[in-house]
Amino acid sequence: MTATEIRMVDAIREAMRAELAADPSVVLLGEDVSVGGPFGATKGLQDEFGAARIRDTPISEAAVMGLAVGAAAAGLRPIVEIMFMDFATLALDQLVNHAAKLRYMSGGQLSIPLTVRMQAGASGAFGAHHSQSLEAWLAHVPGLKVVAASTPADAYGLLRAAIRDPDPVVVIEHRALYWGRGPVETGEAAIVPLASAVVRRPGIDATIVSWSRMTVTALAAADLLAAEGIQAEVIDLRGLQPMDTATVLASVRRTGRAVVAHEAVGFGGLGAEVAARIGEDAFDALRAPVERVAAPFTPVPAAPDLERAFVPDAAAIAAAVRRTLARPDPRRRSLEEGR
Amino acid sequence: MLDAETPGALPRDPAGALALLERMQLLRAFEEKVAELYASGQVAGLVHLAIGQEATAVGVCGLLRPGDTVYGGHRSHGHALATGADPERLLAEIAGRVSGYARGKGGSMHLVAADTGFVTATGVVAGNISLALGGAFAAQLRGTGGVAVAFFGDGAGQSGQFHESLNLAALWRLPVLFVCENNGYAEFSPLSAHTGVERLATHAATYGIPAVTVDGNDLGAVREAAAVAIQRARRGEGPSFVECLTYRLRGHYEGDPAKYRDRAELAAWRAKDPIERLAGRLADAGLVDAEAAADANRRARAIIAAAADAVLASGPAPAGDLTTDVTA
Numbered sequence: 001m002t003a004t005e006i007r008m009v010d011a012i013r014e015a016m017r018a019e020l021a022a023d024p025s026v027v028l029l030g031e032d033v034s035v036g037g038p039f040g041a042t043k044g045l046q047d048e049f050g051a052a053r054i055r056d057t058p059i060s061e062a063a064v065m066g067l068a069v070g071a072a073a074a075g076l077r078p079i080v081e082i083m084f085m086d087f088a089t090l091a092l093d094q095l096v097n098h099a100a101k102l103r104y105m106s107g108g109q110l111s112i113p114l115t116v117r118m119q120a121g122a123s124g125a126f127g128a129h130h131s132q133s134l135e136a137w138l139a140h141v142p143g144l145k146v147v148a149a150s151t152p153a154d155a156y157g158l159l160r161a162a163i164r165d166p167d168p169v170v171v172i173e174h175r176a177l178y179w180g181r182g183p184v185e186t187g188e189a190a191i192v193p194l195a196s197a198v199v200r201r202p203g204i205d206a207t208i209v210s211w212s213r214m215t216v217t218a219l220a221a222a223d224l225l226a227a228e229g230i231q232a233e234v235i236d237l238r239g240l241q242p243m244d245t246a247t248v249l250a251s252v253r254r255t256g257r258a259v260v261a262h263e264a265v266g267f268g269g270l271g272a273e274v275a276a277r278i279g280e281d282a283f284d285a286l287r288a289p290v291e292r293v294a295a296p297f298t299p300v301p302a303a304p305d306l307e308r309a310f311v312p313d314a315a316a317i318a319a320a321v322r323r324t325l326a327r328p329d330p331r332r333r334s335l336e337e338g339r
Numbered sequence: 340m341l342d343a344e345t346p347g348a349l350p351r352d353p354a355g356a357l358a359l360l361e362r363m364q365l366l367r368a369f370e371e372k373v374a375e376l377y378a379s380g381q382v383a384g385l386v387h388l389a390i391g392q393e394a395t396a397v398g399v400c401g402l403l404r405p406g407d408t409v410y411g412g413h414r415s416h417g418h419a420l421a422t423g424a425d426p427e428r429l430l431a432e433i434a435g436r437v438s439g440y441a442r443g444k445g446g447s448m449h450l451v452a453a454d455t456g457f458v459t460a461t462g463v464v465a466g467n468i469s470l471a472l473g474g475a476f477a478a479q480l481r482g483t484g485g486v487a488v489a490f491f492g493d494g495a496g497q498s499g500q501f502h503e504s505l506n507l508a509a510l511w512r513l514p515v516l517f518v519c520e521n522n523g524y525a526e527f528s529p530l531s532a533h534t535g536v537e538r539l540a541t542h543a544a545t546y547g548i549p550a551v552t553v554d555g556n557d558l559g560a561v562r563e564a565a566a567v568a569i570q571r572a573r574r575g576e577g578p579s580f581v582e583c584l585t586y587r588l589r590g591h592y593e594g595d596p597a598k599y600r601d602r603a604e605l606a607a608w609r610a611k612d613p614i615e616r617l618a619g620r621l622a623d624a625g626l627v628d629a630e631a632a633a634d635a636n637r638r639a640r641a642i643i644a645a646a647a648d649a650v651l652a653s654g655p656a657p658a659g660d661l662t663t664d665v666t667a
Contacts (some may be wrong), residue, residue, distance in 0.1 A: 025479065052480060058510065063469040063503030070473020070487075073458055074408065076480065078473075093500070097463050098470060106451035106459070107441030108664045142665050166667040 030081030063090035085120035100143030127302035157192030203233035266294030391588035398561030424452035443656030493523030499662025514572035
């Protein structure tokens with residue numbers, strides 16, 4: 001099918017509509033999903049697929065997640081909408097202790113084909129309880145898969161792949177991207193494998209690794225750098241668990257420099273994991289230490305000015321790239337010192 | 340469906356009555372074997388036995404049919420056995436052997452016997468209650484008439500998932516049976532240290548769920564209450580709550596000296612042993628005489644002894660399995 005320009009929030013709805021239509025075992029559970037929730041991602045689906053499959057739930061994240069895990073164990077393919085990722089804290093027992101572990105603990109007797117959509121990220125001054133990026137917690141749990149899209153096309157393709165996947169998949173949706181438009185093809189060919197990083201912009205001087213909204217920011221940083229004659233390569237990780245490190249490593253072997261940018265706080269964030277993998281597997285190619293760009297180690301502030309200061313911007317990413325380029329090449333330095 | 344003589348109580352035919360007695364004896368023999376293997380070092384880890392609580396598991400599960408699903412907690416060897424799960428594979432799982440249901444990866448608190456509808460046990464108190472809602476939801480959506488059963492203890496009644504699940508089950512009229520095995524102790528402390536509510540069945544009324552509290556050591560009473568609840572669920576009338584007052588004759592886990600309860604209390608509950616009570620009642624009714632009951636017990640113990648021999652001859656959980664079954 002030809003691509004049409006639609007908003008990410010509409011792409012998400014189209015992905016659910018396609019899977020709901022294709023498979024009667026797909027159901028959707030969440031708070032106010034019948035009216036589309038606060039962002040309209042599910043609007044109209046109950047009219048089309050009925051109240052039995054598109055279910056409004058009480059504000060009971062723990063029990064709803066447990067019900068969805070139990071339903072998945074019984075062969076349904078539930079999609080759960082967590083209205084704000086911050087509320088996933090209430091459902092972590094079921095996600096971490098059951099969804100993630102039942103296949104393993106049962107020795108493969110059970111499969112949990114569950115999709116959990118979580119709207120996340122800091123924008124609009126929503127404050128500390130409606131803005132967090134907690135992907136590192138989830139990616140740390142064996143048995144959970146985690147993805148995050150930066151474009152409407154990927155939001156569509158990754159969500160369809162998640163719904164079809166035999167394992168629990170957390171799909172992180174950044175609300176600042178919901179209304180951005182992009183070309184979206186529909187149909188089978190548009191499905192995106194869960195663990196498939198993509199090079200958004202090729203470059204030869206440094207690699208920027210990012211995901212979700214930070215990929216958009218990284219591309220803006222690459223524009224800033226291009227004006228200075230620096231060609232940064234931007235990688236959109238898309239899959240956070242499992243992670244396509246091969247694409248990252250191949251890029252770093254070409255550029256010799258890497259910056260990881262994410263909106264979550266830095267300490268213990270996935271940037272540390274990416275940096276460690278580069279250090280372990282591409283050390284010889286590195287010409288500078290891997291830089292991390294992340295939010296400061298604070299809760300997400302409410303005031304608009306503070307929120308702007310909290311979220312890493314293109315200037316911060318560009319500055320990190322420049323730092324990697326300003327480092328003397330360690331191999332050259334050691335040669336000089338050896339003289 | 341239930342047979343014509345419901346609601347409940349005990350079968351009137353000798354074979355049916357004897358089968359229930361023998362199933363309870365099997366649970367007892369199994370758990371005594373687990374205790375023995377734990378004491379001898381053949382079973383490791385945390386092992387929670389339900390010796391003394393056999394009437395609840397057998398009373399409820401004896402009324403289920405294929406397609407129904409059961410969700411247990413940390414003290415659920417008996418629930419799995421009561422669904423008909425293979426004692427040898429269960430024991431092997433508890434002992435960490437390759438012949439276990441999950442080749443040793445689950446263990447005592449995380450048993451799964453999918454073939455008999457024992458979907459899962461869980462090591463996190465109350466987590467299984469909402470999982471059961473999922474089984475009930477799937478049955479409702481597909482119109483199978485299937486019922487889901489959640490077994491949990493009195494300690495679960497103070498958790499958020501318990502209350503969220505009761506509310507949600509009532510709201511959606513899910514075909515689920517909440518079975519609270521109130522054994523008076525949540526881990527090392529009496530229920531009175533956890534809540535001012537004496538009967539957990541009273542919570543059900545808040546959510547509009549029919550509830551009853553029964554003598555959980557009386558197989559007939561458990562069956563009668565469960566039969567009504569299961570019929571309601573199959574008719575699409577929603578969830579029910581059955582609180583079974585019972586007692587665990589051993590500590591919270593094997594190795595727990597259980598000094599928090601006194602001997603007189605223990606003796607009083609020993610006198611209410613559910614297996615002896617059932618045997619006495621069946622003898623009085625002329626259904627199963629003492630000799631037949633003893634024969635059944637010998638059969639049950641022989642099954643468990645043979646299972647234990649096979650388990651001990653089975654290999655350990657293989658190292659190659661460590662990283663399999665994490666994802667598909």
